[in-house]
Amino acid sequence: xxxxxxxxxxxTEGNIIDKPATALEYKTGTWKAFxxxxxxxxxxxxxxxxxxxxxxxxxxxxxKMTGFDYEYCKGCGICAKxxxxxxxxxxxxxxxxxxx
Amino acid sequence: MSIMxxxxxxxxxxxxxxxxxxxxxxxxxxxxxxPQTSLMQKFSDFVADxxxxxxxxxxxxxxxxxxxxxxxxxxxxxxxTATAANGLALMWEIVxxxxxxxxxxxxxxxxxxxxxxxxIHCDHSDAMGARDSGWIQLWSENAQEAYDNTIQAVKIAEDxxxxxxxxxxxxxxxxxxxxxxxxxxxxxxxxxxxxxYKPLVNLLDLKHPVTIGPLDxxxxxxxxxxxxxxxxxxxxxxxxxxxxxxxxxFGREYDIVEGYKLEDxxxxxxxxxxxxxxxxxxxxxxxxxxxxxxxxxxxxxxxFPKEIVRKHLKGKKxxxxxxxxxxFNAVSGPLYSEITSALYGVADIPVVNYIYGLGGRDTSVSxxxxxxxxxxxxxxxxxxxxxxxxxxxx
Numbered sequence: 001x002x003x004x005x006x007x008x009x010x011x012t013e014g015n016i017i018d019k020p021a022t023a024l025e026y027k028t029g030t031w032k033a034f035x036x037x038x039x040x041x042x043x044x045x046x047x048x049x050x051x052x053x054x055x056x057x058x059x060x061x062x063x064k065m066t067g068f069d070y071e072y073c074k075g076c077g078i079c080a081k082x083x084x085x086x087x088x089x090x091x092x093x094x095x096x097x098x099x100x
Numbered sequence: 101m102s103i104m105x106x107x108x109x110x111x112x113x114x115x116x117x118x119x120x121x122x123x124x125x126x127x128x129x130x131x132x133x134x135p136q137t138s139l140m141q142k143f144s145d146f147v148a149d150x151x152x153x154x155x156x157x158x159x160x161x162x163x164x165x166x167x168x169x170x171x172x173x174x175x176x177x178x179x180x181t182a183t184a185a186n187g188l189a190l191m192w193e194i195v196x197x198x199x200x201x202x203x204x205x206x207x208x209x210x211x212x213x214x215x216x217x218x219x220i221h222c223d224h225s226d227a228m229g230a231r232d233s234g235w236i237q238l239w240s241e242n243a244q245e246a247y248d249n250t251i252q253a254v255k256i257a258e259d260x261x262x263x264x265x266x267x268x269x270x271x272x273x274x275x276x277x278x279x280x281x282x283x284x285x286x287x288x289x290x291x292x293x294x295x296x297y298k299p300l301v302n303l304l305d306l307k308h309p310v311t312i313g314p315l316d317x318x319x320x321x322x323x324x325x326x327x328x329x330x331x332x333x334x335x336x337x338x339x340x341x342x343x344x345x346x347x348x349x350f351g352r353e354y355d356i357v358e359g360y361k362l363e364d365x366x367x368x369x370x371x372x373x374x375x376x377x378x379x380x381x382x383x384x385x386x387x388x389x390x391x392x393x394x395x396x397x398x399x400x401x402x403x404f405p406k407e408i409v410r411k412h413l414k415g416k417k418x419x420x421x422x423x424x425x426x427x428f429n430a431v432s433g434p435l436y437s438e439i440t441s442a443l444y445g446v447a448d449i450p451v452v453n454y455i456y457g458l459g460g461r462d463t464s465v466s467x468x469x470x471x472x473x474x475x476x477x478x479x480x481x482x483x484x485x486x487x488x489x490x491x492x493x494x
Contacts, residue, residue: 005320009327018308022311
């Protein structure tokens with residue numbers, strides 16, 4: 001996850017980002033205190049989670065939601081909150097539960 | 101080369117407004133403030149009369165004026181504004197952003213005292229407050245220099261090795277409202293001198309999307325500041341080059357500093373702005389009475405020309421620094437601190453400081469005579485007992 005940092009001679013002037021979609025290189029997965037868990041059998045494939053996710057943590061295959069990309073998930077919980085399925089298809093769990 | 105002079109009776113503000121008309125910036129955003137008002141009023145006349153096709157944005161404050169300038173400059177167009185005193189103070193936050201984002205905005209600052217007590221007249225506390233903001237600072241002695249500096253500022257700011265904003269300082273009322281003969285150059289020659297602006301980035305170029313002004317934390321902010329310092333280091337070379345090119349085009353060559361009877365002087369008075377005009381006469385008179393006085397006028401305060409100052413002061417017996425602003429509770433005035441820092445470890449010369457002309461207090465010939473006489477005495481005794489002096493205060 002760590003990139004070798006550039007020196008002052010090798011960066012753009014005034015912190016201009018000179019190309020689009022560089023957020024792809026900025027991974028924030030270590031920030032989260034809660035982790036969303038996808039419960040596949042409850043999912044109604046409404047794609048609300050994909051629409052509402054402020055980052056790009058919802059993995060899609062065609063128009064199907066297929067789970068989470070945790071490298072981009074900050075654990076905000078919006079997806080779980082917005083999930084309209086009768087039985088929630090996304091559940092937030094404490095990150096500590098996954099620690100050994 | 102013979103160059104025909106084309107003199108017009110103009111105030112400093114009119115001369116700068118005329119330079120702006122000839123520069124024809126794509127965008128000007130401004131808010132009126134005394135003593136800048138008549139400058140922008142004249143320029144907006146040019147816009148209203150169709151003499152210049154600038155997009156003029158009238159905003160609700162100086163904070164908005166500089167914000168609009170930052171947006172315009174980021175979109176890759178030539179951008180200007182002008183302000184004074186409290187207006188510059190209100191711009192503060194965005195003044196830094198313009199420099200740090202490397203946007204070559206040009207801004208005449210019609211120097212005026214900061215409040216309180218409220219005062220509309222000349223001193224340098226406005227620009228001196230912004231001395232660490234990363235803007236290049238040019239200073240003018242008279243209306244001609246204000247006009248010439250404004251034209252040169254565009255070329256300096258846009259130099260590919262520099263890309264920093266430039267303040268063109270002219271003393272409020274003394275220069276801005278005083279009428280002088282100003283040699284106005286041909287429109288086409290000014291246009292060809294400044295050339296076409298080639299922006300580094302263009303926020304509106306949808307084929308090459310860029311982000312300007314993103315977050316920059318512990319990992320890269322420091323590197324960008326170092327880079328900004330580098331731009332400032334290149335600025336002196338660019339200012340020097342542009343000054344020489346200006347001489348070739350218009351017959352008035354500009355140096356970073358100007359010396360007056362400096363070479364054979366025993367002692368030197370240093371300062372900025374219109375007071376240096378009065379000082380020419382005072383030095384002539386001092387010479388007649390046997391005192392070998394000279395002056396060193398700084399046309400450029402940022403970047404501070406330390407090597408040039410050292411070169412000119414080495415071997416002198418005494419130096420007086422005129423500061424038209426105070427730096428409360430510092431060693432002395434801001435120019436004094438720069439000069440003594442430049443001399444540190446290089447030359448052991450007594451340097452005396454005079455804070456003068458605050459709030460437009462007239463700096464008379466007799467006051468400057470006193471400065472010259474006192475500095476002469478210091479040059480003879482080699483001792484300066486009282487560094488900080490308030491000149492002309494009751």
